[in-house]
């Protein structure tokens with residue numbers, strides 16, 4: 174089974190308007206509340222790929238109820254810990270450019286955290302846990318890291334979609350894959366890359382520190398994957414990008430879902446690239462028909 178963990182999910186309040194004028198009353202032409210949060214987005218894509226998964230995390234209040242209602246409508250299996258504080262609302266303004274305002278998130282009590290940790294007792298060898306997104310402010314900054322020994326003791330694999338020092342601290346637990354984008358990868362080494370070779374060298378360093386696979390995403394410029402044996406390149410699909418939210422989550426879902434079913438990392442890169450592209454080309458997280466339409470465009474080259 175694949176479990177996604179969204180400790181700080183959100184209702185994404187998406188507002189469409191032609192332009193935003195600072196300091197004025199702006200009126201939007203269309204609004205939507207969408208169940209969001211990075212792990213939930215991963216679950217949505219896994220469902221579209223027909224890969225069984227369960228969404229874990231914390232939800233509370235009227236916003237949490239709406240989030241669960243939407244997951245049920247989409248037939249996303251979930252087992253969230255109910256908390257007394259409200260799930261956050263993140264504002265996504267789609268105007269002349271995209272602007273996001275992500276709220277900090279709810280207070281989570283020690284008892285609620287303990288209830289969440291007991292979920293990990295259900296893990297079995299071969300399961301994969303995907304931990305994604307920001308931590309609610311009441312959680313310690315090493316919250317993800319604190320779960321990793323428990324996950325590994327069960328024989329399960331994990332992916333933590335995070336950046337910076339928090340990402341580096343997960344490496345010693347051997348994540349199945351890490352997916353920095355090329356900017357995040359450069360930031361990890363406090364540098365900027367002057368060549369692809371430099372960039373791949375940095376990815377290989379992260380692999381030496383413990384990552385089983387390193388996927389470097391480059392938005393409309395495609396992606397690289399460094400595995401134990403090879404370096405692969407995937408082109409980016411061509412299309413009109415209308416959404417910059419969730420492409421990374423979709424790529425992780427495509428990789429993890431494929432790896433879980435086939436243990437084939439290069440195929441994971443191909444499916445992940447198609448899922449990322451399909452989401453970039455749609456207002457919401459991509460659905461199966463959109464992923465299927467993009468998949469034939471993605472070609473994998475063995476670079477090394």
Ligand SMILES: Nc1ncnc2c1ncn2[C@@H]1O[C@H](COP(=O)(O)OP(=O)(O)OP(=O)(O)O)[C@@H](O)[C@H]1O
Pocket residue numbers: 354389390391392393394395396408409410411412414417418419420421422424445446447448449450451453
């Ligand atoms: N404009 C695009 N055209 C084609 N493919 C894209 C585009 N944007 C993203 N993708 C695909 O999705 C993958 C992940 O995108 P990206 O590199 O933007 O991840 P990210 O920075 O984690 O994204 P985000 O944080 O916005 O979700 C890319 O490697 C590519 O395969």
Ligand SMILES: O=P(O)(O)OC[C@@]1(O)O[C@H](CO)[C@@H](O)[C@@H]1O
Pocket residue numbers: 181183185208209210211214263273275305306307308418419420422
């Ligand atoms: O505040 P975080 O947890 O970093 O990101 C949350 C979020 O921006 O990520 C998703 C897109 O990746 C959205 O659905 C959601 O609002």
